[in-house]
Amino acid sequence: MSGFSEFMKIREAAAEAFTRGKTGEVVALSTSQEPASFFGPDGNILRGAAGVRSAYDEGGSQFGAGGDSRFEIVHAAEGGDIAYWAGVQEAVVEIGGRRVAMSLRVTELFRRENGEWKLVHRHADALRTDE
Numbered sequence: 434m435s436g437f438s439e440f441m442k443i444r445e446a447a448a449e450a451f452t453r454g455k456t457g458e459v460v461a462l463s464t465s466q467e468p469a470s471f472f473g474p475d476g477n478i479l480r481g482a483a484g485v486r487s488a489y490d491e492g493g494s495q496f497g498a499g500g501d502s503r504f505e506i507v508h509a510a511e512g513g514d515i516a517y518w519a520g521v522q523e524a525v526v527e528i529g530g531r532r533v534a535m536s537l538r539v540t541e542l543f544r545r546e547n548g549e550w551k552l553v554h555r556h557a558d559a560l561r562t563d564e
Contacts, residue, residue, distance in 0.1 A: 437511035437543070440550045441518060444541075445504050452500030452524050456493035460486050464544065464551040472556040474537060497527030504539075514545035521560055536560035 447458035463469070469482035471489075479485050502524040509518035519540045526533050542554040 437509065437516040437550065440516075440543075441504075441506070441509065444518075444550075444552075445502070448502045448504065448522065448524075449500075451489075451493040452496055452502040452526050453498050454493060454496040454500070456490045459489050459493065459552075462550070462552050463489060464546060464553045466546060466551075468553065470554045472554075472558070474535075474557050474559060476558075495528060497530070499532065500524065500526040516543045516545075516550060517541060522557065536562070 444462060447462055450457075451459045463482070463486050465482050465486065467482055468480070469485045471479040471485045473479070473488070473492075479488055502522060504518070505521040505523065506518050507520040509520075510516065517540065520538075522535075522537045522539045524535045524537070526535065536559070537557045538560050540554075540556045541552055543550045544553045545551075
């Protein structure tokens with residue numbers, strides 16, 4: 434059983450792999466138990482572990498190998514079997530041969546399941562800029 438701050442290093446590495454089209458790490462960190470949800474940058478709301486995991490797999494598989502990601506954690510905490518982080522994810526992804534930069538406001542909730550942190554909710558939407 435690892436502390437949440439140590440786990441967040443694994444989570445951030447999974448996000449980086451995701452932006453390079455490798456979805457397996459994010460899917461593996463996601464719960465297969467209910468409840469689970471995803472409020473994606475497209476404005477949709479997904480409910481149910483299987484559908485959420487499928488959306489992560491499908492979403493990241495469209496990215497090419499030249500992506501990158503980093504988290505700017507505004508705050509994070511854990512208590513008992515629940516933890517969260519909120520902040521900004523700065524990412525660059527390759528889509529159709531083009532590099533696309535994204536700045537996302539992110540909140541993720543985690544539940545400890547069998548001694549491991551599992552992603553149970555992600556809310557990500559575009560960071561507003563004054564440009």
